[in-house]
Amino acid sequence: MGVRVPRILPQAFHSMGWVRSSVSGTGRWTADGGASTVSEWFRAMVAAATDAMLLLDSEGAIRFINISGEKLFQQRSVSVLGNSVEQLLSMPMPEMSTSPHTVTGLITDAIRLRRQEQLALWGTGADGSSFAAVVSVIPLEDLSEPMALLQVHEFAEEQQREARLRYLTNFDPVTGLPNRALFSDRLRVAAARCARGESGLVLGYFDIDRFKDFNETLGHRAGDDVLCEIAQRIKRHVGDENTLARLNGDEFALLIEGAYAANEVEVFARSLLNAIALPFFIDGHELYVTASIGIAVYDRIGDEAGDLLRKAEIAMYRSKSEGRNNFCCYSSALEGGVPGRLRLEAELHHALERGEFILYYQPLVEISSQRIVGLEALLRWRHPQRGVITPSEFIPVLEESKLIVSVGDWITQEACRFLATLSGDLDRPLRLAVNVSVEQIRHPGFARSVELALAASGLPSSALELELTETMLLDHTAVVHESLAALTQLGIAISVDDFGTGYSSLAYLKRFPVSVLKIDRSFISDVSSEGDDMVIAGAIINMARSLSLGVVVEGVENESQARFLRQWPELIVQGYLFGPPLPEAEARVRWPGIFPA
Numbered sequence: 001m002g003v004r005v006p007r008i009l010p011q012a013f014h015s016m017g018w019v020r021s022s023v024s025g026t027g028r029w030t031a032d033g034g035a036s037t038v039s040e041w042f043r044a045m046v047a048a049a050t051d052a053m054l055l056l057d058s059e060g061a062i063r064f065i066n067i068s069g070e071k072l073f074q075q076r077s078v079s080v081l082g083n084s085v086e087q088l089l090s091m092p093m094p095e096m097s098t099s100p101h102t103v104t105g106l107i108t109d110a111i112r113l114r115r116q117e118q119l120a121l122w123g124t125g126a127d128g129s130s131f132a133a134v135v136s137v138i139p140l141e142d143l144s145e146p147m148a149l150l151q152v153h154e155f156a157e158e159q160q161r162e163a164r165l166r167y168l169t170n171f172d173p174v175t176g177l178p179n180r181a182l183f184s185d186r187l188r189v190a191a192a193r194c195a196r197g198e199s200g201l202v203l204g205y206f207d208i209d210r211f212k213d214f215n216e217t218l219g220h221r222a223g224d225d226v227l228c229e230i231a232q233r234i235k236r237h238v239g240d241e242n243t244l245a246r247l248n249g250d251e252f253a254l255l256i257e258g259a260y261a262a263n264e265v266e267v268f269a270r271s272l273l274n275a276i277a278l279p280f281f282i283d284g285h286e287l288y289v290t291a292s293i294g295i296a297v298y299d300r301i302g303d304e305a306g307d308l309l310r311k312a313e314i315a316m317y318r319s320k321s322e323g324r325n326n327f328c329c330y331s332s333a334l335e336g337g338v339p340g341r342l343r344l345e346a347e348l349h350h351a352l353e354r355g356e357f358i359l360y361y362q363p364l365v366e367i368s369s370q371r372i373v374g375l376e377a378l379l380r381w382r383h384p385q386r387g388v389i390t391p392s393e394f395i396p397v398l399e400e401s402k403l404i405v406s407v408g409d410w411i412t413q414e415a416c417r418f419l420a421t422l423s424g425d426l427d428r429p430l431r432l433a434v435n436v437s438v439e440q441i442r443h444p445g446f447a448r449s450v451e452l453a454l455a456a457s458g459l460p461s462s463a464l465e466l467e468l469t470e471t472m473l474l475d476h477t478a479v480v481h482e483s484l485a486a487l488t489q490l491g492i493a494i495s496v497d498d499f500g501t502g503y504s505s506l507a508y509l510k511r512f513p514v515s516v517l518k519i520d521r522s523f524i525s526d527v528s529s530e531g532d533d534m535v536i537a538g539a540i541i542n543m544a545r546s547l548s549l550g551v552v553v554e555g556v557e558n559e560s561q562a563r564f565l566r567q568w569p570e571l572i573v574q575g576y577l578f579g580p581p582l583p584e585a586e587a588r589v590r591w592p593g594i595f596p597a
């Protein structure tokens, strides 16, 4: 875009034998050794410079401003000296930006890392007017204290537009990070360096888990805050020498140059996941955000930039399908294993029409009597080539494409039909738990479609229990509120699935009559080792009892977990120990007692 910015090299000051007078603080320069002619030249040069020039200390305070600077910012030198540079310069498009970067931060980083920077910033005049400017930041070395020279070059009118455009072409206005275009550029350069054997390269591809939930529950502004916070956490963890970019939506990419052993990469990835997963507060909500990371390492000549990015993305999808909050390193074995997102979406469109979805049922068992008191319907996709696929691989795509609304309708109808065929041989009616996705509950027709499914099957509404996550219960939008109110009006029970993995603020208990908390399986996975999780699981169970809520403990896999849970005889448990999810035909054989003869 061709904006030429004259540069002054820091060495120029030194080669002329100049140092800053250390005590005056006025920012004037004196000759070292009394070379008064040089001093005059120097002063004349700085005074005549058409670009504004400022000297900043390592805190970002203004220590000197030349005449062009005074003119440009419409400020007398005396009224800016000692003040923060933020008084004169700010990040571009502040109205759009919630960038974690500040001008001071960028400049002090440049000084600390001794890195020259060229920044597109906004200048502010004393009358409040603003203008776009190219600012060259030149760290000055070997002075008595670290400083930076700033050259500020105002853009002409058409250049202003160009600057805005250029900023948007290369940076993401939300996080202030490089965007995909700039990242691809840097990746290309790095890959070329690898090809010449000059360095190694590790590429990380991040996707925030369940970001859509945050965005749509808390609002886009809070969603942006989540993105900025995650960006900052990654940046703090990896340091400024490496390029972190926001590729789009909730996807970030990280470029690390250098050769690392596989185990170093793994240790690093794990520590990065931990740093991301620390709780934080936004708008008074305590949030837990996790990410899935895919990693590709440059390992052979000819690995092109685009190729590496694709490999890291494939690895990211694999780590997502393995349960999120996870990382995965690319290997050729992953090729073909994870179909492209688009192909998956296209296939899912057909799956409903072709009857490829099926429901599995997993028993809910009362721990003391070992009786089956209910069933949870769990979705499966019988893929024509790949066999039976579990929901973690395709539910996110169903949700993103909103296909979940029609698939969800089918799930409720099918589950109600199935339950109506059961004999109820037991001394209490079986309950049927159906998982509901956020996109369904956000759909205005949801409560009505559940009502119709019940009516068609002839089941009473008390037989049905809808499993929602905490995030969904905290969604304050009118449509969600109305759906939930209509469902509870119908007498349908609501249970909180995966309890303990979301907000756990319990604020929603005041708004909706929740019947059951389903404690996430992570809380009892360690019960046998008598760790903290056991204490937490016990505390949640006791708390739920004191609130007269039912409790289901998910993921009970072994006898020692069951032994621990038997302290609460009325507890309902679910897990492989008591029965895996099975398709209808197999369930009939496995649990004949609950089916008609």
Ligand code: C2E
Binding pocket: 362, 377, 378, 379, 390, 391, 392, 395, 411, 434, 435, 436, 437, 467, 497, 498, 521, 554, 555, 556, 557, 574, 575, 576, 577, 581
């Ligand atoms: P969820 O609702 O928490 O379901 C429990 C998951 O734990 C199921 O995974 C189940 O197979 C698994 N599980 C059960 N017992 C054990 C155990 O002892 N150990 C371990 N490690 N796992 C156990 P599944 O079927 O893969 O479903 C995963 C998630 O997908 C579900 O978690 C639910 O959030 C979602 N999902 C499943 N079916 C549907 C559906 O019909 N609609 C919607 N919207 N989401 C669904």
Ligand code: MG
Binding pocket: 376, 435, 467, 497
């Ligand atoms: Mg569930």
Ligand code: MG
Binding pocket: 497, 498, 518, 520, 554
């Ligand atoms: Mg669950």
